[in-house]
Amino acid sequence: MKKFSVLFFITFFIINALSIHGVEAYSYGDPNEEKVAEVYKEMLVKLDENPPNFTAAKKSYESVQEEIDMHMGPEPSKLILKNLADEDKQALTDNMEKLLVLNIARRLDSIENNFSEYETTKRLLAKGFATYEALSPKVEAEHPENNKKIRADFDEALQALGNPGLFGVGKKEASLDSFKQNKDEILDTLKTEFKIKSLDVGHFSESATESNAGGKKDWTDVSNIRNWIPLILIAAVIIAVVIFVVRRRRK
Structure with a gap:
């Protein structure tokens, strides 16, 4: 349970960091x-x-x-x-x-x-x-x-x-x-x-x-591959956490 909590907070931190990175990048844009x-x-x-x-x-x-x-x-x-x-x-x-x-x-x-x-x-x-x-x-x-x-x-x-x-x-x-x-x-x-x-x-x-x-x-812009990268990373982390928890429970 303790490991699950740690992984949960790690996941939350990654998601939060990616969100902040996406919105705080001040630039003139294209x-x-x-x-x-x-x-x-x-x-x-x-x-x-x-x-x-x-x-x-x-x-x-x-x-x-x-x-x-x-x-x-x-x-x-x-x-x-x-x-x-x-x-x-x-x-x-x-x-x-x-x-x-x-x-x-x-x-x-x-x-x-x-x-x-x-x-x-x-x-x-x-x-x-x-x-x-x-x-x-x-x-x-x-x-x-x-x-x-x-x-x-x-x-x-x-x-x-x-x-x-x-x-x-x-x-x-x-x-x-x-x-x-x-x-x-x-x-x-x-x-x-x-x-x-x-x-x-x-x-x-x-x-x-x-x-x-x-x-x-x-x-x-869903056609821009760069906009999918954060979502893919988030999904990968979540899937990894789920797999880890399921395997731990089976043991």
Whole structure:
């Protein structure tokens, strides 16, 4: 009986440890890439060719134009397409950078408007951070202190989202006020860095669900083999305990 009790507590400890490990791993998750940011990087490569390849850059932009027009209105595209037609590399680069800042603002606004949806807001923050990663080299080169500050603000914003935990284990309360403060600091720094007067992102959808289309919640994705490993380990331990107890009783 004493051995059975020991094995029971060992099993409980293993299950508890696995649960905590699953819910306390704070990370940005898989941002699934932010397409606008990826296109920006593609365009920079094309514009750095000698001579600049505006035709290829335009083709890259057109792959996301519909999404940009839908979420931000037609004005950004009109300006960027004009820069492409005029083959104005500097103006085009500047306006693409401003577009990415607007995209970050869009993501952060969606988080604030849907703050209770943890899995979705975490993905939105990941997309916002992925967008900033595309701008980060320029910020780092010109004002490294601002790059450091923005990254710290993103980290704090992630913490502000809290964590619902798994079955209540590892739960951490969210703080909308803290998130708003981090959001304002990120956007204020970006406005100063890229000389933007207003962050009016146009008539984009306020529903945060669009960023989760095609995505799956990390710990509920049954197609991901990694999510089965803890369950398999738990089942193996339980089976081993049962077999051990049955054999002991037979003796």
